[in-house]
Amino acid sequence: MLWHKVQGGVRDTTDWDISTASYVQNFSVSTEETLPTDIFFKPDGTKMYIIGLQVDEVNEYDLSTAWDISTASYVQNFSVTTQELQPQALFFKPDGTRMYVLGRSGDDVNEYNLSTAWDISTASYQRLWQSSEEGIPQGLSFKPDGTKLYIIGRSTTAVNEYDLSTAWNVTTSSYVQNFSVSTEETLPAGLFFKPDGTKMYITGPSLDVNQYDLSTAWDISTASYVQNLSVATEENNPTGLFFKPDGTKMYIIGRTGVEVNEYDVG
Numbered sequence: 001m002l003w004h005k006v007q008g009g010v011r012d013t014t015d016w017d018i019s020t021a022s023y024v025q026n027f028s029v030s031t032e033e034t035l036p037t038d039i040f041f042k043p044d045g046t047k048m049y050i051i052g053l054q055v056d057e058v059n060e061y062d063l064s065t066a067w068d069i070s071t072a073s074y075v076q077n078f079s080v081t082t083q084e085l086q087p088q089a090l091f092f093k094p095d096g097t098r099m100y101v102l103g104r105s106g107d108d109v110n111e112y113n114l115s116t117a118w119d120i121s122t123a124s125y126q127r128l129w130q131s132s133e134e135g136i137p138q139g140l141s142f143k144p145d146g147t148k149l150y151i152i153g154r155s156t157t158a159v160n161e162y163d164l165s166t167a168w169n170v171t172t173s174s175y176v177q178n179f180s181v182s183t184e185e186t187l188p189a190g191l192f193f194k195p196d197g198t199k200m201y202i203t204g205p206s207l208d209v210n211q212y213d214l215s216t217a218w219d220i221s222t223a224s225y226v227q228n229l230s231v232a233t234e235e236n237n238p239t240g241l242f243f244k245p246d247g248t249k250m251y252i253i254g255r256t257g258v259e260v261n262e263y264d265v266g
Helices: none
Strands: 003-006 009-012 022-028 036-041 047-052 057-063 072-079 087-092 098-103 108-114 123-130 137-142 148-153 158-164 173-180 190-193 199-203 208-214 223-230 238-243 249-254 259-264
Touching: 036 249, 047 087, 087 238, 098 137, 137 190, 148 190, 190 238, 199 238
Parallel strands: 036 087, 036 238, 087 137
Antiparallel strands: 003 009, 022 259, 036 047, 047 057, 057 072, 087 098, 098 108, 108 123, 137 148, 148 158, 158 173, 190 199, 199 208, 208 223, 238 249, 249 259
16 A cells, blocks of 8 residues: 655555545435435535435535534525526535536526525525536536536536636636546546546446546546446446545445445545
8 A cells, every 4th residue: 555744644645546445334315305416515524415306406414523424414405496407416616605506407507605604595596607518417516716617418428628717607617628538438427526636536327436637637638547436336326426625535426325325535
């Protein structure tokens, strides 16, 4: 096992390496959502959010122990039906003051302001932006500073990259380029980037998580396939994924188990 020095000790360099992932436990969300499509966590791991197709709403959970889904308890929900009837993906600005919902009925990204950070009951609709590159959008991600937006979908089987001239304002998006993932996944669903932009992860009905390295951070044209991890034992229709910011935990949500699956990585 490889290690390198960090302040205060050493760190396992297999963090973010999905080949080292081991299943830990699951958490059912069936009471709130029977067709979950995506998952998101507050950066400190004390809140979890689920979105899905059954009730077209964002569901918020508190975790009494950070990153331990067995300690999750339901808090509240926020309906997005006025804007989107087929929500597929969910993303929050790192400070919790903005929320983004990607949907298939409008093929657009809907932006909401939260007057109280991370409290979805305070969300108010702000604006929308429609992509002309992807007709069946499935996954959504942003660069942490809000200057880049990424959408993955099934009509192009590719990740589409956009620049935002005004950070976090989706209406200022301009198309840059795309990167095909069709060799690894023909029906891509979930999309996630390592916070420094040097790794990208894709999941979908192939029952795998696919890992890519980016030689230039946030430039998908420099992406190269590395490896995959089967999650078929736990979920045979994965729709979304999320990593703990240090890369030591991975979470998969899907429609078959209607649950969140937690893995240790590294």
